Amino acid sequence: MSDPRPADYATAAAATLRDTPEVRTAITAATRTFDAHRRAAYAQVAAEEWRTWMEGVKNHLLTHLADYLEQAEEQLTRNGVHVHWAGTGDEALAALGDVVDAHGVGGVVKAKSMLTEELGVNAFLEQRGVRVRETDLGEYIIQLLGEPPSHIVGPAIHRSLEDCQALFHRELGTSPDATPDELAGAARDALRSDFLSADLGISGGNFLVAESGTVALIENEGNIRLSTSVPPVHVAFVGIEKLLPRFEDLSGFLQLTSRAATGQAIGTYVSLIQGPRRADESDGPTEVHVILVDNGRSSLLADDTAWEALRCVRCGACLNVCPVYRQTGGHAYGWAYSGPIGAILAPGLLGLENAMPLPHASSLCGACEDVCPVRIPFTDILLHWRHQAVERGLASTTEGLAMRAFAGLTERPRLYGAAARALRHLPIEVGGSALPVLRNWTAERELPKPSVRRFAQLWKDGIA
């Protein structure tokens, strides 16, 4: 998105829960299903070894990134692909604009890509009078609704069948009680003519293999294969961290990314694109462009703790297990990437001052770390950003004061004992209002009644 709004997280989350309680129901149900599929798919393979291997390959790639970027450029160029380098989002859009102008592009079909959401590609094209059609069914739904995606893999999971029936009735003239099959059929018919008439197909890239210059894309519908095969020109936006060293590395990455995302052994369609159509081929684009996008990634790479977030393969598994994400879905985060991965990427890619309070949108339960196919240390990185926020005066002052007071108490045993004694004698029914910092907590919950005896005493008595 061109206009990130993480600062509104608290109000947006509260509004989602208050005004659209059905979103929580839909998101929770969908993420539980995604996660059940992932769990079953991990159990079928040596998932722990696969995860360690993926982590290792990405660490190797990232710590040799400049060399691999040069190799990828060389190989892509040899394959006949036009390579563009974009330090910023604006440079990436300008590279796209050049292609659009050179070919007089009027219509674009787009495959689902989080990077193009990050960059605001659709708004950019529409401002130039180019007609953009999202072709992934979920992306198509939210494009018709004028909404951003709420999940990395399932952009429309916050919307129910009833929502889609009403939308398609209005937009495509289907019957108000059309079945999912009928709705999908109507979307296919509407989009088929877009595929056949488009001047340009735009995709992201799950992986870009340096050794072979291969752009790899995973999907289930066939819209990515069509977007990259039917129009005469294909532009792929690829983040610089998406490289892989070797062609055969794809074997592990294609499989575990699919298992982590949807529980499939592999996505229904995988496209491995080396370049434009060759003389002995009857179809395919005659021109292929790869736009290598930095847009904050190299500064994230420079952070000694948070650089590990760049291993991310965008599977969405961390969203599916996150008790915080499950309450609201992705819109509250105010940015293309939501959930745990959004909370650790935002400070790196947007700057910490523009990402607050997302590092706090987590209970630090660590469920994301248990499922991440590249073993990103989410908790360490969240705490790292929180530390930085306190040091730079970006954290809430109440929290800073409370933590400093608590630290002071714990360093003075006698004072700590006195404070604990005072707490035990606090009339519990007025505890909430007597302790204003707890009011948000006690508004929804019973404050636990403290034990009448000190912990130290319980310990001594052998009861603890």
Next chain:
Amino acid sequence: MSAREEILTRVRKALADREAHAHPGDFGSWQAEPSGSIVPAFMEAFTSTGGEVVRVADEAQAGAWLREFSADFSGTAIGDGVPMALRPPLAAAPPAAADLGVSMATSGVAETGSLVLGARDGRRTQLLPPTHVVFLHTSDTVATLKEALNAMKGTLPSAIGLHSGPSKSADIGQVLVRGVHGPGRVIAVLIGADQ
């Protein structure tokens, strides 16, 4: 400085004090080579994705099967690699108008239930008709994706599609539907005996 130089300089600077990690080696090196018959494993994986499988002994049988199967269709788009003996007696149609697409797979992957389809065969034929018949010689099936990728390396066409079952989506109310953009029906015709 160009954007290219700026990015490479920033990346090199970011990594200046970072410990370099070695590549962990081949994927799957920690597990035993898959044992057992490859073709039944492919069939199980491919059908579990919603794909259909037909077994025939040789190309003559494959051609006979397709002649009978294609009787219900009106027009066909045929991949460039499909031999004459395997072409159905149907009117040829452009892929966007054909109701049957016929392709030849370069290989099949048992581990993932994938048909490997090269761009030389024609990409629209693989994607636009609602029913897709794909011939696969059982001698071209391999156990793992790594084997299939290694076999292709060096002779890669402009694009490869791994097709593992029919097109599907659960984007509408989390209900699974087939045939969203690609074919809703995919039939792998395996030619030859178990390997």
